Amino acid sequence: EAEVAQSPRYKITEKSQAVAFWCDPISGHATLYWYRQILGQGPELLVQFQDESVVDDSQLPKDRFSAERLKGVDSTLKIQPAELGDSAMYLCASSPQTTRDTQYFGPGTRLTVL
Amino acid sequence: QQPVQSPQAVILREGEDAVINCSSSKALYSVHWYRQKHGEAPVFLMILLKGGEQKGHEKISASFNEKKQQSSLYLTASQLSYSGTYFCGTGGNLLTQGGSEKLVFGKGTKLTVNP
Numbered sequence: 001e002a003e004v005a006q007s008p009r010y011k012i013t014e015k016s017q018a019v020a021f022w023c024d025p026i027s028g029h030a031t032l033y034w035y036r037q038i039l040g041q042g043p044e045l046l047v048q049f050q051d052e053s054v055v056d057d058s059q060l061p062k063d064r065f066s067a068e069r070l071k072g073v074d075s076t077l078k079i080q081p082a083e084l085g086d087s088a089m090y091l092c093a094s095s096p097q098t099t100r101d102t103q104y105f106g107p108g109t110r111l112t113v114l
Numbered sequence: 115q116q117p118v119q120s121p122q123a124v125i126l127r128e129g130e131d132a133v134i135n136c137s138s139s140k141a142l143y144s145v146h147w148y149r150q151k152h153g154e155a156p157v158f159l160m161i162l163l164k165g166g167e168q169k170g171h172e173k174i175s176a177s178f179n180e181k182k183q184q185s186s187l188y189l190t191a192s193q194l195s196y197s198g199t200y201f202c203g204t205g206g207n208l209l210t211q212g213g214s215e216k217l218v219f220g221k222g223t224k225l226t227v228n229p
Contacts, residue, residue, distance in 0.1 A: 042116075042201045042219030043156065056216050091155060100144050100163060100205065103217070105155040 002026045004106035006092050012112045018080035021109045025074070025094030031055075032069055033103060034077050035091040043091055049075065082113045115139050117204045119220035126192050126227045134187045134223045136202035144205035145178055145185040146217060151198040159200075160187065192227045199224045 005024040013019050025032050030051050035043035046065065048056040051072040060067065064083070069075040079086055091108045095101040117138045124132055136145060143164045148156035162168050162178035162185060175188045185204075189196055203217035 040221075042203070042222055044219070045216045048216060100161075102158050102161055103146065103203075104158065105148075107155050 006106040016081040021077045023092030029094035031095045033093040037089040087113045117220040123224040132189045136185045138183045146203040149198045
């Protein structure tokens with residue numbers, strides 16, 4: 001069964017450092033999502049791609065976060081510089097077309113900022 | 115607007131039933147239900163779409179009341195493996211969410227099933 005791949009699974013960094021997360025969606029899925037999940041809360045959408053285009057990045061802190069999906073396949077989420085409040089689980093998900101489709105989540109990257 | 119889930123937590127004995135509710139203040143076009151175990155990614159359970167279409171697992175059922183802007187997830191004859199946190203994600207459309215169809219997730223309902 002096809003799965004969403006993410007790496008790394010865990011990342012510990014010091015504040016002011018740069019970090020990057022990678023996501024490879026299920027083959028053929030046009031829509032890719034990056035979510036941030038704080039412990040005890042539901043996932044919060046950071047950015048949504050349709051193919052290589054950004055559909056929604058209204059909750060992305062653009063002064064420090066950036067995301068790209070250059071060829072419409074895999075994607076990278078970057079934080080520079082990291083702050084203590086960025087400690088969270090970063091989840092990537094993909095769906096065939098729109099948000100009316102099932103979203104399949106990857107295992108996530110647990111980020112700890114010291 | 116974040117949907118409101120109730121109850122926040124529920125404890126069951128194996129074999130008992132449970133209902134988890136999800137309410138929104140905005141018109142709903144889709145409701146997605148996920149279960150997440152500690153330290154793991156959310157796993158898809160059910161999707162309900164405006165118009166009555168449903169997709170999901172055989173052993174889980176759900177309802178979608180468009181008029182009341184509510185959805186309920188029904189877990190019957192619970193098993194130990196049902197333990198986890200259940201999230202609903204509500205989707206609007208381009209007209210109701212300022213140009214975005216994104217899912218907004220609730221804070222979750224923690225379900226514990228004991229032997």
